[in-house]
Amino acid sequence: MHIHSSIAEMRAALTNRGRIVLVPTMGNLHAGHIALMTSARSHGDTVLATIFVNRLQFGPNDDFDRYPRTFQADCDQLAAAGVDLLFAPTEADLYPEPQQYHVDPPEIAHQLDGEFRPGHFRGVATVVLKLFNITQPQVALFGKKDYQQLMVLRHMTRQMALPIDILGGETVRADDGLALSSRNAYLSSAERAEAPRLHRVLNQVSAAVRAGEREFARLEREAASELDQHGWKTDYVAVRRQADLQRPQPREEHALVVLAASRLGSARLIDNVEIDAVGSR
């Protein structure tokens, strides 16, 4: 696996590489990332991973400084997964000067995670646009655990007329249901034992909706309350439309998704569960 940090070298290495499949990451790779790499192989000729902890998408109180960085182990995993190329720029490579031009996403990016992480999706969209411009892939894969991110990037790509297919990879979970995440490393062992509740609660909401329950606001309140009674501090639990993360319209059938973000100890965990199309009366 060839590793590049400079933009010019990365570009040079991508000539005559056929159909390029990009998998951007912030490193500290786990089985969820590796599943994306494996899936990527089937979508093109060259699998290109990136590792970059993007300061632009972290708020002043976010965990940029302590975000786990495990570069050598990441490289080993990527090589073992058959990844062809790794782009791992430094901040000086990607932001040689303060970033003054940004992608400005619409209102939906200021809801849900965007409400609790102001500027987050602006930072995500901007760095991903730069990565797209540098690597010019035909396909890019992102995990569904970051569901809102996937939607923002899919819409940005379409609205900016980028010739890139955006694909989502299924969330990979531990045996007890906890979605794999680099931020799970912040959990104490007691918190780790409690953490699967997030997924269980989302499954409960999903089951209630599938059973015909349509008082989404009550379901959301009850789910948040159950988490908070067990020591979580919940930012949101929300039933939304899969396509655009807007609130479901009454009396329309939509494919839905239940999303949540909640803090347990010093970790802020997010997760979601998709629900097939249901009427929402």
Next chain:
Amino acid sequence: MHIHSSIAEMRAALTNRGRIVLVPTMGNLHAGHIALMTSARSHGDTVLATIFVNRLQFGPNDDFDRYPRTFQADCDQLAAAGVDLLFAPTEADLYPEPQQYHVDPPEIAHQLDGEFRPGHFRGVATVVLKLFNITQPQVALFGKKDYQQLMVLRHMTRQMALPIDILGGETVRADDGLALSSRNAYLSSAERAEAPRLHRVLNQVSAAVRAGEREFARLEREAASELDQHGWKTDYVAVRRQADLQRPQPREEHALVVLAASRLGSARLIDNVEIDAVGSR
């Protein structure tokens, strides 16, 4: 010359075209545009012009509706100038849904023309980014008459890590000095006779600066006053640094530019004159 309006057709027509040189326009072409097309020829293998009157860069009180549209004559001129391909999308092609993702430019885009045309450069940057993504050129040419636009697009391109060289074409002028512009068509014959004063006044400021004058604020006021005394309504006259359009720093040597926007009758005209590097004490 092949003409395309759909994005998919345009993309298909651009495969195996070698080095692509893009010249975006809003149509109603004059000798300034044609000079860009001729220059484009020397920078690559395929010269691609675009014609699109971009609603996104017009304010509610701007001249979107009356902006001159002369498509057939434009096509004849482009073909005669040896342009290979024309991309002329409709609004439905380029904005099949309301544009919700934008390029957000920095503070400088809210000064000068940006102060008097709020959102203008956001609209320009967004549409040009889309045109770049659709056509993926190696080089793009823009006229220097829209000096601030050229700077914004150059900076956006660099900051978004787009592999595109942005080149500026010299302003083409009528014999009496008036910069060619589609908006000159709004002038009555009396106004047309008055219009060259804009360039004369900019030349006066330039001459004063080259002669050592450094009270830029006074020069700007006097220039605006001279215009206004002759029936103009001046938005600004400004001496700025060429590189970033910031105000010159005292006691530093900069390449400067004098820019102005002023309204004469129902036309809002802009122009500028570059000044070679001078100390600014």
